[in-house]
Amino acid sequence: MSASPVLDMVTTTANAHPEATAVVQGERSLTYRELAAAVPRFAEALAATGAPPGAHVLLALDNRPEFAVAYFATAEAGCTVEAIDPDQPEEVLRRRLAESRPAVVVTATGNLVAALAGCPVLTVDDAMDGPLTQPPAAPRRRPARADGPWVTALSSGSTGEAKRIVRDQAHQVAEAGNITATASITADDVLLCPVPLFHALGQFCCLLAAVRSGATLVLPDRSAGASSVDAVVHALARHPVTLLIAVPQLFDALADLPADTPVELGAVRLCLSGSNFLDAAVARRFEARFGLPVRQTYGSTEAGSVCWDVGAEPSPARSAHRCGAPGSRWSARAALRCHRV
Known part of the structure; x- marks a missing residue:
């Protein structure tokens, strides 16, 4: 068992159902074995881009299989994560970037948020390049702050002004x-x-x-x-x-x-x-x-x-x-x- 309940969940499911389809969209899919193998590779890419343990990562991604990889990779890297709508107007994206103050932004190639970020940007196209079953280049690091903040989400604001909510892995x-x-x-x-x-x-x-x-x-x-x-x-x-x-x-x-x-x-x-x-x-x-x-x-x-x-x-x-x-x-x-x- 790791220090991360999220990584334990991913690993346990991958061990129990390695060839089952984890996520599918059109012709693209990941098995649970591929998901578990891709997570540490993506975590390495996050660290190399400028997200050490404890850093905040902003995911500006639409629905795609890579979202799952990037999301769980933040736990592997010991980072906190916040996901936003990548197709918001420029002024909204600027505000969300200013509020989030991420160390790294993860997005898809060509998304506007990459030009607005003001910090290192990692595209899922680059991070996912190569065989998914390829092992990480270095031993897996013990995640930092696994019992501390992990996900930041913005409330709907239905009962007042929208609030930033922080939830931990557990x-x-x-x-x-x-x-x-x-x-x-x-x-x-x-x-x-x-x-x-x-x-x-x-x-x-x-x-x-x-x-x-x-x-x-x-x-x-x-x-x-x-x-x-x-x-x-x-x-x-x-x-x-x-x-x-x-x-x-x-x-x-x-x-x-x-x-x-x-x-x-x-x-x-x-x-x-x-x-x-x-x-x-x-x-x-x-x-x-x-x-x-x-x-x-x-x-x-x-x-x-x-x-x-x-x-x-x-x-x-x-x-x-x-x-x-x-x-x-x-x-x-x-x-x-x-x-x-």
Whole structure:
């Protein structure tokens, strides 16, 4: 065992399911063996670029298999990590860079953030060049600060001004264990993640849950210019998806597709909506068309997932006022704040 619960999770899953597909997008995929082998190589590239243990790394990446490698490589390198939307307007990217003050920015070739960074930039194209099974050039280093801060995420700001939230490795691994236990996610599952991995829902409920369980993570492929909905429909047709974790807008869009558009949901056992309120009318229309209830999850960037509606029957009426019950490893306490009038 290492000093890093995150690396232990990756290694344990890779040892148990080495040839299983960890992440796939279009024609590109990584097995768990390849993922575990690529992580230390990417960590070396981070160190060589200017990210020593304790440094902060900014991931400006869209959904792609390399996101998983870079994300876990920060734990290998003993760094902290923050993921952002790489396609934000220039003024927003400048603000996020100023707030984050990264030692290294990780992005894809040609992304605007590379020109704005003001610090060393590592492109995933360079870092992933070469055979994935090639061993690292030097022995693996013991990660620094493994029980300290690891992931920084920006809250949605739905209850006020957005806040920067810091979570440690143990928190992330524990949440992944809670999710997989609550939703009974196993290595036989295929998770479709149309949610950005830089978002807490995609990062925590999709990527970490898949790696914790050994499930396959499917990322819709939009490289040919397909819309987000078309990419999801194509992924459903290509992969035996068992869990669809998405935002309410996607379920709304799927329910609104023309009646002659085939949407393959035959293997899906759980549709989970998160990140925003699910309108009961959307849930009813989706179920009427596809025969599948849309369950809800509730949580926060600070605490992670709190409630998942995964019981034998959906929460009554699936209204915005009901979001399931605390997961199998969670406990919840309600607090009432009184205001003097």
